[in-house]
Amino acid sequence: MKWKGRRQSSNVEDRRGQSSGGSGLGGLNPMLLISLVRFLFTKTGLIIAGVLLVGSMLLGYNPLNFIGQLFTGSPVTSETSAPYQGTQKEEELADFSATILASTEDVWNQLISNYEEPTLVLFTGSVSSACGYASSATGPFYCPGDDKLYLDLSFFDDMERKLNAPGDFAQAYVIAHEVGHHVQNLLGISDKVQRLRGQMSQTEFNKYSVRLELQADFLAGVWAHHSQQMTQMMETGDLQEALNAAYAIGDDRLQQQSSGRVVPDSFTHGTSEQRIRWFKKGFETGDINQGDTFNANPL
Known part of the structure; x- marks a missing residue:
């Protein structure tokens, strides 16, 4: 990707190096x-x-x-004596993430009137959000309670080493997917799905969760379509990086890797094939109205 030298978002909250829990009273006002x-x-x-x-x-x-x-109104965190300073590679990833976030802002401000830009929180180890506590093992996530995306940059290294999904556009896809959840939240889609929780079995609710996640993949594709038209950031091989990442984090592939068997009733994000297909549909059409995963049959 040709991302260096482009605008970086100011909606970035850097909590790297901070403790999410606080082990004593020293950090209290x-x-x-x-x-x-x-x-x-x-x-x-x-x-x-x-x-x-x-x-x-x-x-x-x-x-x-x-x-x-x-x-x-805020969780207690321990104070650090000096600003966090990561490795050169980590700092470059932080700049990259802020640049991709800026690109999503440019696209969604164009597509959605009165778009409310989310904040990207960078953290290390664990983090506290309005949705509770999470460790790096959770992976990147979006919290509708505070309209923030949470990302431990070490996840990008995990993508390359553990999931065999390297590349900067694969990383951009991850950020764009979480921004897709923010778009769903703004449009009221996430609330509709969450209201179904408790009204059905976990197995039935998982089916709606899959549709929500696949729609976020579609919205990531919509971002990529318009971003490319606006900035021409993509280079040869970038699209394949995103598709490879979508394949790598399919429920069926992850379950096969971890346990040697696949349990479709427990899927929450969709199969590798579904994730690839919905991202490609968003990328090829660029039309937000083409992403109704909830009424799609077959999915």
């Missing part, structure tokens, strides 16, 4: 600590603190973050 102590010594405070402590321990969360959010 002094006034917050005073307020916290006063509150905890009231009858109501003791009851609430007890409930939060037990609940957070059962769920595996850090109780300090619950208490910090009670006062500040």
Whole structure:
């Protein structure tokens, strides 16, 4: 891809090197600590603190973050003495990610009136979001609760070494897919799907999850179509990199690799063939109206 020297998005929150949990009170604001102590010594405070402590321990969360959010609306994080400085390769990946995010902004601002741009959060190890805690093992994800994309840049290395899906356009596809989830959230599609949870069995709900994910693949393809028209960033072989990445993260391929067997009822993202096909459809048409995966039959 010809991405260097292009605009980088300002909607990037760099949390690399920060602790998502906070192992002590050293990172707390002094006034917050005073307020916290006063509150905890009231009858109501003791009851609430007890409930939060037990609940957070059962769920595996850090109780300090619950208490910090009670006062500040933000989880407690430990402070670092100096700005995080990654390797040269990592810093280049950070610049690349900000450039791809800017490209998605340019495309979706053109396609959707009053488009609300998401924020990309870069982290290392683990991270706290409005959707809860996640480790790097979770992979990149979008949280509709705070309109943010979360990415540990080490995932790109995993794509190359573990999934055999190298290439900068493969990485761009990953970011564009998560932005696709943001578009779904803005259009109200994600809410409709989530309201179905609890109204059906997990097996039935998984089918809707697959359709949601395949639509995000389609939207990533729509981005690639318009981005190429606007910037001509793509080079020979780039499209194949994205298709290879879509193939590498198909449910059937991942299950076959991890357990040696495939269980279709447990699919949540779609098969390799489906992911390739819907991304290609988005790329070839560039028409957001062509991506109704929920009424597509066969999928």
